[in-house]
Amino acid sequence: MVQYRRVSEHTFTTIFEPFRIHSVEPLRMTTLDERRSALAGAGFNLFKIHAGDVLIDLLTDSGTGAMSRDQWAALQHGDESYAGSPSYFLFHDAVTDLFPFSHVIPTHQGRAAERILFSVIGGPGKIVPNNTHFDTTRANVEFTGAQALDLVIQEARDPSSSHPFKGNMDIAALERLLAERADDVPVVFVTVTNNSGGGQPVSLENLREVRRVADAHGKPVFLDACRFAENAWFIRTREPGQGARSVPEIVREMAGLADGMTMSAKKDPMGNIGGWLAMNDDDLARQCRDLLILTEGFPTYGGLAGRDLEALAQGLTEVVDHDYLRYRIRSTEYVGQSLLEAGIPVVQPIGGHAVYIDARALLPHVDPLEYPGQSLAVALFEAGGIRTCEIGTVMFGRQPDGSEQAASLDLVRLAIPRRTYTQSHMDYVIEVCRHVAARADALPGYRIVEEPPTLRHFTATFAPIA
Numbered sequence: 136m137v138q139y140r141r142v143s144e145h146t147f148t149t150i151f152e153p154f155r156i157h158s159v160e161p162l163r164m165t166t167l168d169e170r171r172s173a174l175a176g177a178g179f180n181l182f183k184i185h186a187g188d189v190l191i192d193l194l195t196d197s198g199t200g201a202m203s204r205d206q207w208a209a210l211q212h213g214d215e216s217y218a219g220s221p222s223y224f225l226f227h228d229a230v231t232d233l234f235p236f237s238h239v240i241p242t243h244q245g246r247a248a249e250r251i252l253f254s255v256i257g258g259p260g261k262i263v264p265n266n267t268h269f270d271t272t273r274a275n276v277e278f279t280g281a282q283a284l285d286l287v288i289q290e291a292r293d294p295s296s297s298h299p300f301k302g303n304m305d306i307a308a309l310e311r312l313l314a315e316r317a318d319d320v321p322v323v324f325v326t327v328t329n330n331s332g333g334g335q336p337v338s339l340e341n342l343r344e345v346r347r348v349a350d351a352h353g354k355p356v357f358l359d360a361c362r363f364a365e366n367a368w369f370i371r372t373r374e375p376g377q378g379a380r381s382v383p384e385i386v387r388e389m390a391g392l393a394d395g396m397t398m399s400a401k402k403d404p405m406g407n408i409g410g411w412l413a414m415n416d417d418d419l420a421r422q423c424r425d426l427l428i429l430t431e432g433f434p435t436y437g438g439l440a441g442r443d444l445e446a447l448a449q450g451l452t453e454v455v456d457h458d459y460l461r462y463r464i465r466s467t468e469y470v471g472q473s474l475l476e477a478g479i480p481v482v483q484p485i486g487g488h489a490v491y492i493d494a495r496a497l498l499p500h501v502d503p504l505e506y507p508g509q510s511l512a513v514a515l516f517e518a519g520g521i522r523t524c525e526i527g528t529v530m531f532g533r534q535p536d537g538s539e540q541a542a543s544l545d546l547v548r549l550a551i552p553r554r555t556y557t558q559s560h561m562d563y564v565i566e567v568c569r570h571v572a573a574r575a576d577a578l579p580g581y582r583i584v585e586e587p588p589t590l591r592h593f594t595a596t597f598a599p600i601a
């Protein structure tokens with residue numbers, strides 16, 4: 136008998152996409168002149184660029200992921216009944232398998248869930264604490280006249296701090312707030328992972344502390360849970376004692392520490408559209424459903440097609456897969472580490488869905504009120520057709536009283552769509568970033584030419600300052 140030499144199990148380190156490509160979309164290469172004219176035509180606002188002119192689109196990880204073969208197949212099962220569609224029940228069961236709340240209300244995306252919830256529990260004089268409000272969450276809180284208060288730990292404000300759970304809530308600050316103003320606080324929110332704070336996770340220990348403090352004042356806790364699976368993976372890999380648990384188990388514990396959630400299903404649930412609102416409180420759920428019917432649709436579809444609900448139900452089973460999450464978090468980390476090695480300042484540790492370049496540190500000659508993040512984002516598009524997103528003074532600088540203040544950080548977010556780009560696409564991104572960073576001292580500041588009263592980053596126009 137032939138004796139084969141035996142190999143022992145070996146852990147290879149190549150970043151391995153746990154899928155192969157089934158259908159491809161072409162990417163169009165552009166010239167420098169074409170990109171310059173696209174920028175001028177868009178008033179230097181990357182949201183206004185035609186996506187066909189973008190080579191690598193890192194504007195957002197929201198709704199931009201690739202659906203799987205099984206999600207495309209699930210679309211065919213979509214049942215478009217107006218009321219009581221079987222697709223709703225499938226969706227409901229997939230959601231409650233991970234988040235066992237009594238009421239699950241589909242919405243067309245996350246901000247619709249926010250709008251409905253805060254219309255019921257917000258209002259003038261109210262104050263909503265969160266680790267860091269995402270921009271739409273803040274806008275929906277403030278639209279009702281309430282105050283959106285960010286209470287993230289101090290380490291989160293230092294881009295170079297390597298705290299493993301930089302999304303954590305500052306528990307002492309939450310205690311102080313509730314001791315002083317409990318009557319005005321309708322809910323305590325926790326965003327997992329903390330998108331505006333750098334995609335940083337929240338630990339289970341911190342969630343338990345939030346629960347303890349909220350319980351002491353009889354307040355509900357809600358999760359803004361868009362990136363729950365990435366958060367759970369960080370808990371599994373970083374939090375002592377969690378390494379042997381499965382991601383679904385950790386997610387269920389996170390959900391068990393909350394009374395409800397808002398969700399944009401365009402992130403971890405792997406949808407191109409969708410969201411939901413879930414909660415245990417029957418009376419609150421009734422009020423939310425009443426509002427849902429007014430703007431979103433009947434409570435068993437909430438602005439989504441039956442086929443969307445099917446795709447989300449399938450996506451929820453795929454996102455908690457450990458091979459997928461290992462690849463996802465490692466590939467984001469690879470981009471971040473490569474930029475760091477090139478001397479480009481990035482928020483550390485590297486977050487789950489995105490790498491955040493510290494534009495204020497890279498462009499120290501640009502005053503925060505001249506938008507260093509916008510300047511860097513424009514330069515990355517001009518140089519290499521890479522579309523990114525400013526998360527800084529453009530996004531957060533305009534205050535409710537109309538004044539303007541520098542945001543706490545000026546970041547440029549490179550958000551990585553799920554399962555969409557390959558390793559060589561990421562190597563190209565790194566090369567372009569290095570090229571731009573080497574010329575950072577020549578980048579101009581910007582001024583705003585026109586802006587709307589809220590969420591100005593989506594539609595404002597800019598001009599470079601000579």
Ligand SMILES: Cc1ncc(COP(=O)(O)O)c(C=O)c1O
Binds near residue numbers: 359
């Ligand atoms: C943390 C967080 N909350 C809420 C939202 C809003 O979700 P949507 O874009 O689906 O309205 C987002 C979207 O990026 C987000 O990242």
